[in-house]
Amino acid sequence: MYIHVDRDATAPPYKQIEDAIRGLIERGVLPFRARLPSTRDLASEVGVNRLTVHKAYQRLETDGLITTKVGSGTFVSSRSLRTQTEPDLPGGLPEDPSLGVWGPLFVNPRLATRALPSMTYLKECSASFVYAAPPPDLFPVEEFRHCTNYILKRRGAEVYRVGADASGLPSLKEYLIGWLAQHDIVATERTLVITTGCQQTLDLTRKLLVGPDDSMLLENPSFPGAVGALSPSGTGLMALPVHESAPPLDPSTLVNHQKRCKLMYVTPNFHNPTGLTMPLGRRRELADIALQYSIPLIEDDVFGALRYEGAAQPSLQSLCPRMVIHVGSFSKMLNPSLRLGWMVAPEPFAEQITVAKQASDLHTSTLVQTAMDEFCRRGLMIRQLKRVRRVFRGRRDAMAEALHRYFPRDSRWSVPEGGLSMWVTLPDDMDTRDLLALAQDRGVQFLPGAIFYFSGSRHNCMRLSFATENEAVIDAGIRTLGDIIGKRRLRLIRPATCQDRRAVI
Amino acid sequence: MYIHVDRDATAPPYKQIEDAIRGLIERGVLPFRARLPSTRDLASEVGVNRLTVHKAYQRLETDGLITTKVGSGTFVSSRSLRTQTEPDLPGGLPEDPSLGVWGPLFVNPRLATRALPSMTYLKECSASFVYAAPPPDLFPVEEFRHCTNYILKRRGAEVYRVGADASGLPSLKEYLIGWLAQHDIVATERTLVITTGCQQTLDLTRKLLVGPDDSMLLENPSFPGAVGALSPSGTGLMALPVHESAPPLDPSTLVNHQKRCKLMYVTPNFHNPTGLTMPLGRRRELADIALQYSIPLIEDDVFGALRYEGAAQPSLQSLCPRMVIHVGSFSKMLNPSLRLGWMVAPEPFAEQITVAKQASDLHTSTLVQTAMDEFCRRGLMIRQLKRVRRVFRGRRDAMAEALHRYFPRDSRWSVPEGGLSMWVTLPDDMDTRDLLALAQDRGVQFLPGAIFYFSGSRHNCMRLSFATENEAVIDAGIRTLGDIIGKRRLRLIRPATCQDRRAVI
Structure with a gap:
């Protein structure tokens, strides 16, 4: 929650905070039952004394806009005025008024657009072979x-x-x-x-x-x-x-x-x-x-x-x-x-x-x-290029070696002369989307090959990028994948639905 | 001319410079008769001793790629290898081979695009009323x-x-x-x-x-x-x-x-x-x-x-x-x-x-x-906003006052409550494009109103932005414009052709 307190303004800080929160509630930005930050947190964020926030909360509570429940926090107890006063659509409202208006515009979109495939991140991912881009730490x-x-x-x-x-x-x-x-x-x-x-x-x-x-x-x-x-x-x-x-x-x-x-x-x-x-x-x-x-x-x-x-x-x-x-x-x-x-x-x-x-x-x-x-x-770009070439070469070699050590004999790959990823083809009876679901449970991520095909999709390929993890993590991650493949515990499990819009690079 | 010298490379610096320039000439980046920088300038830019550049130039001269004329400089004396060896187009080359290939693709462009109107800048512009955007010095x-x-x-x-x-x-x-x-x-x-x-x-x-x-x-x-x-x-x-x-x-x-x-x-x-x-x-x-x-x-x-x-x-x-x-x-x-x-x-x-x-x-x-x-x-955005509001208000007032003082009685404008420009309508017998040509001769620039109309263009309007100049310059610039208008020296002179792609903002 962002509130700006203007020290030069005529209204005192508590009043500015009160008005800002009132505005957020009236306009529906803070919806009914939303939890407000504690007075301590808000005071520290806004840069005022805790008592100032307390005073603002008290006045909002007196007006019936918020309620404080001892032990659980402060909540919005009023509904947005905007939703109450919004004019009716002529001819009655459809169920979701917003979709009612915008939906038809997208039935025949001018230039349909497709989201890039993306991955839902695990809280704890121990080895990611997803991104073919230099990691921030390089x-x-x-x-x-x-x-x-x-x-x-x-x-x-x-x-x-x-x-x-x-x-x-x-x-x-x-x-x-x-x-x-x-x-x-x-x-x-x-x-x-x-x-x-x-x-x-x-x-x-x-x-x-x-x-x-x-x-x-x-x-x-x-x-x-x-x-x-x-x-x-x-x-x-x-x-x-x-x-x-x-x-x-x-x-x-x-x-x-x-x-x-x-x-x-x-x-x-x-x-x-x-x-x-x-x-x-x-x-x-x-x-x-x-x-x-x-x-x-x-x-x-x-x-x-x-x-x-x-x-x-x-x-x-x-x-x-x-x-x-x-x-x-x-x-x-x-x-x-x-x-x-x-x-x-x-x-x-x-x-x-x-x-x-x-x-x-x-x-x-x-x-x-x-x-x-x-x-x-x-000259820093040249220096950077030398550095990443050295690092990525080492990571590529580590991945190639780990694949050789842990992956089944009937899987195939070649060692690329450059770039940031390897392309692995598993035996025909495997589906890398199923493998991904199992791998994610063990903290390993990669991109199943199917998302790279726009026709004639192959189910048994995968892209393993070696850019973001160090040699030890690459070794451990490939070992985990090899272990899963080895056990052939591949059932038809769909991976988690994509939820965020982070690009696959 | 950019040349990177790698201190870690096996080739000595003079050789790296020589090879780089040779490449630029062979590929046609440095065309026949192009002038090379002086040894002093190139040495300082690349960060090497002047003798190093001299040695590179000497070797290129020995190979017949460049010529030094005492008193006038060093020039490319060889034609690009690339142009000589480029394969012939089947069916013979049109006059401009590049346009011959790309031209037809643009006869019916998918989504035709229009360049934004732009202004050729004077070397010395004493008052610019062109940009409706905060100047860098604010x-x-x-x-x-x-x-x-x-x-x-x-x-x-x-x-x-x-x-x-x-x-x-x-x-x-x-x-x-x-x-x-x-x-x-x-x-x-x-x-x-x-x-x-x-x-x-x-x-x-x-x-x-x-x-x-x-x-x-x-x-x-x-x-x-x-x-x-x-x-x-x-x-x-x-x-x-x-x-x-x-x-x-x-x-x-x-x-x-x-x-x-x-x-x-x-x-x-x-x-x-x-x-x-x-x-x-x-x-x-x-x-x-x-x-x-x-x-x-x-x-x-x-x-x-x-x-x-x-x-x-x-x-x-x-x-x-x-x-x-x-x-x-x-x-x-x-x-x-x-x-x-x-x-x-x-x-x-x-x-x-x-x-x-x-x-x-x-x-x-x-x-x-x-x-x-x-x-x-x-909180710096809020502070910036206060500052520019104060400055722009002062500039708006200065422009309004100057217009009142120097512009003819039969021209019209209103003082805007905000924003960054004023819109002035001159008497019907004037064309602001002609006015611009005369004004540019005296170091004053603005945008003629015609470029803002997509239909039914008006010839006697102009946009005067007050964002970029201080009060004194605004006063002097408006006085110059008023002076030109007053003398009614308006002939049908076309303004200089637009050459660069700087946007009008």
């Missing part, structure tokens, strides 16, 4: 704080500037152009756009290029967040197989079709969820199709910098700069909470997407852009 | 820095959390619920959604509720950023007049129409650009129509807290909680660069918009949310 907290502190002191003119460039902070763009050039991507001031994370690039690209009757080619399985952004209604998706022996594409299926393919989306490096790297042959094949049939190709390279071994393949952007929309982000090197990414695309498209971005959020927060610019320019 | 720089520093030190777990709630940081939501309750808006944890600024709310709402064949009712004139977000293609807009003697609405025009009205959008307090406050009668009328015909009503209250005198009218949300989408932001109290706002809507819609928001940017940056939460909880 964040260089002090260095980032110094950068933020510095820019707020010295670069205020940039941070608080009104009317910033929708395509991004010039100084951060300049840094990224150099960074990308060292990573096989050609960007210029006019082809690079800073975004509020990769999710925004996918959302805007779909908005600009794909109509309701068009289709897209996506790897199957794919990251559900990308699928949700590209096809909010879940329609128009054509599956591109990702296993290593996948057959060549037949371009005629993409163009000789009523639902003509308008966009291709792939993650060539350390594909999410399978961890696979796209072979050069497939890269060339996609580049050729993109160029020959004028189908834009999104190269999601969000994990690209997290390579632990092996030589990098040429980027799709280097093979086909004219048709590729290259997507990158700080999320997997540093942390996804900041919401900062970029896009490199042919100039006409970069220009269009900048306009669409402006309509969507004006520009990305300059506080975040300036802080990251400082962080990069101090 | 930002409580030190206090905000302390808050950010504190949260990065103490609340890192929240700031760097992976998979944050798409509907917003719980602690900031709790604060806002209390704040809104004290400002006549009822919000709960389930009806309040934190957004990446108001622009995002408008964009997502249109996405969910308005189809290509639907129409919307908007005030005419309106803020062009809102028009761009609600109707990217510029179609389906029905004009709601905003002058004080506007006639009552005929609801039949909204519903008995092929393009049925699916959304109403108004700014009841200190309307942008006119500064008018919507009278109670009109508020009730809109609330009744919203409820009776099930048409959602957006209440953009972004200026609401900036009231300098007079009593507040009831919010539309309080009159019609079931159909109103209430939109607010920190942009006008503090600064728009942070990109942080909120939306309060009936629960089913708040739920839908949260899902759509997740697809659009996962969640709003938690760094920004947590910093603002701390800033609010320390």
